[in-house]
Amino acid sequence: MSLPFQPEILWSDALLFVLLAAVSAFVLHVRRHEHLCVPWLRVAQSRIGMAAAVILAVYAAIGVLDSLHFRPALPAEAGQPLRYGNEVRSVLDVVAEPLRTRVEKTYSEPFALHLYAKENLTLADGRQVRDYPRLKHGGAHLADERERAGDIARRAIVGGLWGAGLAFGLWLLLGLSQVRRGRGVATATARMLHAQEWAAWRTALIALSLLLVLGGVLVQLAGHYHILGTDKVGQDVFYLSLKSIRTGLLIGTLTTLIMLPFALFLGVAAGYYGGRVDDLIQYVYTTLNSIPGVLLIAAAVLVAQVYIETHAELFDTAAARSDLRLVFLCAILGVTSWTGLARLLRGETLKLRELEYIQAARAFGVTHLRILSRHILPNVGHLVLITVVIDFSGLVLAEAVLSYVGVGVDPAMASWGNMINGARLELAREPMVWWQLAAAFLFMFVLVLSANLFADSVREAFDPRAEQR
């Protein structure tokens, strides 16, 4: 049997799936242990934390959709075995097919009907004029250009209503599940709308409902207009922004995945064994810290670049090439950023090592490895978690800066850094091309802000002082 597509697992996809598996395992582990659940239940009681989590979840969903890659089959020729194209697509591309394919010639403003550059046009009567031509796709369905405002408003309202309907359905479903658990309609309503312990969940639901409404509006409009304009080569900026989400998320999470083993192993080892081991590890990270990070990253990325170019035969698609560069960037970011967490863990381990329960374990002759895994690691877990969540937003921003400088991800890859880089020169142009920068800023801002808010509520929930209250 031959599928109409061939699944393609890029390196970064594989790592992302590993990460997802690890997170799922972690969640299962937490659920089985009462003391581990407690702080997470506190997170679930924070209204801001829950709203931020909803937004993060939407971002994550888009990122995961964009990581399910495949190569579509080429049109079948009789008698030939089925062959697959060289172009790698993702499920997100399929969902957003119209966005991807409706490419204009060059820049156009958000919701514009005309290009942003004048061209020589031949009128119906054969006269040549120099004017802004109509877009091929943006607003192409409009017979009369004056209908635009009314059309946008109508579509926005329809989309909004769709979203609102979905949201209402969601509330109704939740309410029904309450009723089915044996509570009366009145109590279920009261619980959902007023109960104190539902406050955070209510906030999350409201955030989700608002997102649904917004999503409805966007879906209705994006099919007919370029809602965030188009870039230099006419690609839809909204589509690029969506594609950039995966890049941002990968940089934020894969880096952590690569950095964690270093930080955990070296930090804990330095603190627990002390003496020469400690001296050596401290020496390594002090040295590493004194090399300017950007220099190290630039050098490493250039090396990777050369390797990829001289071994072109190893990569059968362009996507695989740019993907390897992304993974490499994550790796080098990880290698340079483990020092902070390692230092933190070393300090905490130094403190834990002297605690009496560790002494008691040593009095039992428990092996070092077992002390590390049963006594030390679980007790530094909260530090690791807090650091990881806080570092995430920093890494997303770092990607933007590095791509802007030119040592970030592949220029062909959609990323916020590349969008900003592309917008850089056009900002000086009169009239200004502002939408690329604005779109990248908006998407990044929302992600980083929710990540920070979420990190804040996680930090607060894991604060040992909170337990005493």
Added chain:
Amino acid sequence: MTSGLLLRDLRVEIAAGDRRLMPVDGVSLEIGPHECVALLGESGCGKSLTALALMRLLPDGLAITGGEARLDGTDLFALPERAMQTVRGGRLAMVFQEPMLSLNPVLTVARQIAEALAVHRGMRGGAAKAEIERLLLAVGLPAELAASYPFQLSGGQRQRALIATMLAGEPRFLIADEPTTALDVTVQAQILRLLKQLQAERGMGLLLITHDLDVARDMADRVAIMYAGEVVEWAARDVLYGRPFHPYTQKLFSVLPSTQRRGERLDHIPGSVPPLGTAFSGCRFQERCPQVWARCQQEAPGLYELQAGHRVRCHLAVEDRPGVAQAKPSIVAGATADRAPLLQVRGLALHFPIRRGLFRRSVGAVKAVDGVSLELRAGETLALVGESGCGKSTLARGILRLIEPTAGSVRLGDEEVGRLSGEALRKKRAEMQIVFQDPFASLNPRMRVGEVLEEGLQALRPEVGKAERKERVARLLEQVGLDASAALRYPHAFSGGQRQRIAIARALAVAPKLLICDEPTSALDVSVQAQILNLLKDLQREHGLAYLFISHNLAVVAYLAHRVAVMYRGRIVEEGEAASVMARPLHPYTRLLLASAPGQGLPRDAVFSERFAQVGCPFAPRCGEAKPICAERNPALGEWQDRRVACHLYG
């Protein structure tokens, strides 16, 4: 009464969600000028919150919701915050438990006193300088210490410096919240004497908050006993110590260990102090009270006036309990000690090198333990006493080889522990175990109690199967008086005393012959201490365990130990039968320790110095009977009458 500190019906509330918790519920006190009142109670009964409420320094989330406080007629709770600031540290000052946390580490002592002088008395420049010297002198500190930073001072000096800052505002009343709990007995005696003397000289009122009955007996004129947020008994000291009325007060006295109670089982109060947020109906002490009857459950007792100045919150004050029968403490036979020594320590030394410079060259050593020899027989308890920093705990860790000894030998049974390694050492570890001081730091918060107890078995007896392990855990829990269901819970669900039981069970899991107890009861309340001491005695009798019992509490040592070894600066200075050492101490240091113990009146004047000699007898600078030879030669531990003593006075 217009002069004096008057507290009436104080209520402090914590808002926790929609529940309202009352850690202090209707406390009334009065302290006259020149008077010392002790507020006595176990941890968590609301003593400190009462003091903080008086100072209006309650932490966030707590609020005063009722009552009034009058200081010489001024209503403290009605004052605006600005006016309260001049009262605080001025007319009303407070000394806290931990002097290191109450002094700013980056300011010199003089600066901190000067600050108080400037704020409360407007003194600056030369006048302030002279006053600082006068204050330091008053608290017994040499004037040249004015320029030092808190970290350069010892614990006792810090507490003195803190008292000097508090005196700077010339307070009419001083609140001292456990001012000596963190200090050694010898230093505690000094500080208490200082407080008493300052109080007499300056005519101050003193509110002393303490958990120690003996400290209160030495210091107070009147005593208030607190339990679960209420004052349960309020009387003049002699009345309270002579004829305590409330069952709780009586129990507090009867659970105290002492020489007279040797061989007896200590009386104990079942259960523990009710946690904050317990909903009470009726008397708050009913669940732990030996004389409870129906009325106690139905009706909360009022504060009845038994006679003038003796108030009691108990129904017994107004009604006799039907059918009173007092249980006598049961007498148990002490464990008989074997002849052959189980543990033999010879010349054990633990030195920590001081390393300096790039290549970490060793430039000297801290001699934490310096040639200690001990013997301990099965079924015997040897107590190791001494001030903090004398090397008691280090010695214990050296015996267990948690720290590698520098020199000397440790024999357990018929094997030399120091020579063992690898598998043989691990096997040996099953024979010697340790119980630590802090029950909160000694259990891994991320492991269930069952896992904690199984850990030793897994490490030392891997041949024991899973089912048998579980069964053993259940048996251990039963042995230490806990429910078998405890195995499934996490340590945070238990109180301090219960945690200490778990820690003991953990040590017992591998069936040791020697149990080292490193201050196992010093972090616990007296009522819980009695439970743990009884448990230790029972276990010794049943299993013939040998205890090396490290403690600074001489009353506990007198009660529990067969023999005592007194340590000073890493060496044993006196060792002998507990009863005879307690009754007739020979070494001047032992005498100082015993004389400093609270509860027997404040010592007249002990020679006080925190210096110690590098050459000769390290105790010589503090010793009242030092001879010229003491400054030259360190005396060796020699036999003298029925014991061993290291002092030139003997032999």
